[in-house]
Amino acid sequence: MARVPILLTLKEIYSILYQEYGPQGWWPIPSLAGTQGFDAHGYHPRDYTHPKTDTRRWEIVLGAILTQNTAWKNVEKALANLRAAEVTSKERILACSAKKLASLIRPAGYFNQKAERLKIVARFFLEHPDTFKLDTATMRQTLLGIKGIGPETADSIILYAAKRPQFVIDAYTRRILSRVGLTEKDAAYNGLQQHIMEELPPDEKLFNEYHALLVEHAKRYCRTEPLCETCPLAGKCRRKL
Numbered sequence: 001m002a003r004v005p006i007l008l009t010l011k012e013i014y015s016i017l018y019q020e021y022g023p024q025g026w027w028p029i030p031s032l033a034g035t036q037g038f039d040a041h042g043y044h045p046r047d048y049t050h051p052k053t054d055t056r057r058w059e060i061v062l063g064a065i066l067t068q069n070t071a072w073k074n075v076e077k078a079l080a081n082l083r084a085a086e087v088t089s090k091e092r093i094l095a096c097s098a099k100k101l102a103s104l105i106r107p108a109g110y111f112n113q114k115a116e117r118l119k120i121v122a123r124f125f126l127e128h129p130d131t132f133k134l135d136t137a138t139m140r141q142t143l144l145g146i147k148g149i150g151p152e153t154a155d156s157i158i159l160y161a162a163k164r165p166q167f168v169i170d171a172y173t174r175r176i177l178s179r180v181g182l183t184e185k186d187a188a189y190n191g192l193q194q195h196i197m198e199e200l201p202p203d204e205k206l207f208n209e210y211h212a213l214l215v216e217h218a219k220r221y222c223r224t225e226p227l228c229e230t231c232p233l234a235g236k237c238r239r240k241l
Helices: 010-021 054-066 072-084 090-095 098-104 111-127 136-144 151-161 171-179 189-199 204-220
Strands: none
Touching: 010 189, 010 204, 054 072, 054 111, 054 151, 072 098, 090 111, 098 111, 136 151, 151 189, 151 204, 171 189, 171 204
């Protein structure tokens, strides 16, 4: 069988999606929603300086744990509950009873499990306040050693909280890139990540936008049952061949 040519490169996909959707402003910081430079949900398009403080970095870590296996809109509700109850700091999370903490984050699903993980992660960062000063490889291995943190969560923390060029691989990434013919559906996390990071310049701003754009595209068009007819990638997507 003849080799099927690659129809889209990673750089071309990024260019098309950025032109279609524009800057996404990830990672959102809901506690700053509606303030100068932030929209009503805490997104900050074209401003890559965030997070600027340890408090905001911790808010991103919270979001990265809570968003496991759920949609971001549910995380927003859970974070709003934590803010309303004034249980957002590491110290307050550790002082909060497991039952109350689980109740507050119930909208994010798996609330008992995630309450346990939040306490574990809060204790870790209190005991290791210099984690974000580690080199990227060491930081990643350190985060992966924490119960409840897998590759996707670790890389989200590294990219969005530590602002390091570490590409995040999620189900949306695999879905879109497999449909356009750049990878297999069941591609191993580390192998796919390495391939992407070898093809793209090591730029945290680029990785930031790229991951967010893939998420947006998956929500709008490249769903489980895709809307191919109006998809901006349809003309060069192997699924349409």
